[in-house]
Amino acid sequence: MTATASASRPGTLPVDLAGPQPVLDVVIPVYNEEADLEPCIRRLHAHLAAHVSYPYRITVADNASTDATLQVAERLAREFPEVAVHHLDEKGRGRALNAVWQASDAAVLAYMDVDLSTDLAALGPLVAPLLSGHSDLAIGSRLARGARVVRGPKREFISRCYNLILRSTLAAKFSDAQCGFKAIRADVARELLPHVEDTGWFFDTELLVLAQRAGLRIHEVPVDWVDDPDSSVNIVKTATADLKGIARVTRATFTGEIPISRLREQLGRQPIGVDAPGVPPRLVTQLVRFAAIGVSSTLAYLVLFLVLRTVVGAQPANFAALLVTAIGNTALNRRLTFGIRGRAGAGRHQFEGLIVFGLGLALTSGSLALLNGSTTPGLVLELSVLVLANLAATVLRFLLLRGWVFNPRRQATLKKEY
Numbered sequence: 001m002t003a004t005a006s007a008s009r010p011g012t013l014p015v016d017l018a019g020p021q022p023v024l025d026v027v028i029p030v031y032n033e034e035a036d037l038e039p040c041i042r043r044l045h046a047h048l049a050a051h052v053s054y055p056y057r058i059t060v061a062d063n064a065s066t067d068a069t070l071q072v073a074e075r076l077a078r079e080f081p082e083v084a085v086h087h088l089d090e091k092g093r094g095r096a097l098n099a100v101w102q103a104s105d106a107a108v109l110a111y112m113d114v115d116l117s118t119d120l121a122a123l124g125p126l127v128a129p130l131l132s133g134h135s136d137l138a139i140g141s142r143l144a145r146g147a148r149v150v151r152g153p154k155r156e157f158i159s160r161c162y163n164l165i166l167r168s169t170l171a172a173k174f175s176d177a178q179c180g181f182k183a184i185r186a187d188v189a190r191e192l193l194p195h196v197e198d199t200g201w202f203f204d205t206e207l208l209v210l211a212q213r214a215g216l217r218i219h220e221v222p223v224d225w226v227d228d229p230d231s232s233v234n235i236v237k238t239a240t241a242d243l244k245g246i247a248r249v250t251r252a253t254f255t256g257e258i259p260i261s262r263l264r265e266q267l268g269r270q271p272i273g274v275d276a277p278g279v280p281p282r283l284v285t286q287l288v289r290f291a292a293i294g295v296s297s298t299l300a301y302l303v304l305f306l307v308l309r310t311v312v313g314a315q316p317a318n319f320a321a322l323l324v325t326a327i328g329n330t331a332l333n334r335r336l337t338f339g340i341r342g343r344a345g346a347g348r349h350q351f352e353g354l355i356v357f358g359l360g361l362a363l364t365s366g367s368l369a370l371l372n373g374s375t376t377p378g379l380v381l382e383l384s385v386l387v388l389a390n391l392a393a394t395v396l397r398f399l400l401l402r403g404w405v406f407n408p409r410r411q412a413t414l415k416k417e418y
Contacts, residue, residue, distance in 0.1 A: 012269075315365060
């Protein structure tokens with residue numbers, strides 16, 4: 001991506017630190033926190049005054065508190081010019097963050113929990129990559145290497161299980177979705193927030209998943225974090241809401257309700273445009289994705305073969321199962337492994353993929369012919385030989401897809417033709 005193209009995308013230009021408006025807006029969402037709010041604001045204000053050289057704001061987002069929280073916040077706002085108050089008539093941490101962030105005039109938007117469980121020394125490293133344009137979002141992580149965490153085994157277990165669920169269901173690559181210590185570029189937030197539906201605790205996760213799928217860069221900061229034993233979070237209720245949120249986001253991305261492709265085109269950071277002779281691009285990533293698709297294709301192939309084998313002979317069943325899975329395999333590898341999108345060249349890719357399929361068919365069919373010519377195999381032996389033949393065909397398929405069908409130099413020529 002050229003410098004001009006990069007600069008046109010939100011989040012990529014350095015922030016002007018000398019402007020009159022706040023550079024950083026730190027939001028503290030609160031609900032009935034009359035006892036903890038004042039020490040939190042005083043401590044945070046003292047830290048920012050001592051360590052930040054650019055204009056900043058602390059915004060207390062009051063979520064329909066029924067105690068004296070709002071009065072405490074307003075008193076602190078009168079005492080400190082850098083403190084503002086935003087009152088909401090409805091509860092919900094996500095609702096509060098969405099409302100305050102969208103209304104803010106700061107270049108970088110952050111939030112942290114009122115208990116200040118995270119050491120404030122991590123705030124500088126959290127914000128710095130956003131100010132420079134290096135990253136789009138930044139999160140504090142209690143699970144990243146280097147983090148130092150003090151909390152009970154129950155919360156530790158729940159946190160790790162939740163992140164395991166995110167990785168397996170939403171393919172999340174970030175390590176800690178729920179740590180209350182995050183920041184985002186305001187220009188990026190303006191594009192993402194309208195698509196974030198959750199108003200509660202799942203807000204963080206939904207925002208991060210959306211950012212990841214849109215191709216944004218998420219910076220992780222290992223934090224020092226001490227659990228608040230007086231936390232009022234209802235773990236069971238929050239976990240149930242999170243699971244519902246996971247199901248909703250999964251459905252929305254599959255149906256296109258969330259416009260991932262458009263957001264990726266508008267916001268995503270493109271691959272580095274460097275052609276290093278002799279160094280294939282993203283080889284490890286391609287191998288991992290190709291292997292995952294290959295495993296899925298092999299399982300689908302075996303299921304189809306077993307179903308068809310009860311109706312027709314081994315060779316016709318092998319041909320049909322391999323043909324169907326080869327078409328799907330080529331389409332998935334085209335998009336996921338080699339990153340080619342759009343219809344340009346899709347027909348040619350499928351045609352060449354079928355040639356590769358033909359070589360795989362020759363391997364598997366030849367193996368079956370040799371096996372049946374030398375003995376009368378049972379189903380288990382027949383399947384075993386087919387699996388081995390498919391493994392060999394898979395290696396051959398990767399080499400041909402990477403070096404021929406989806407070769408970068410051929411793709412460049414193809415784009416000129418279209």
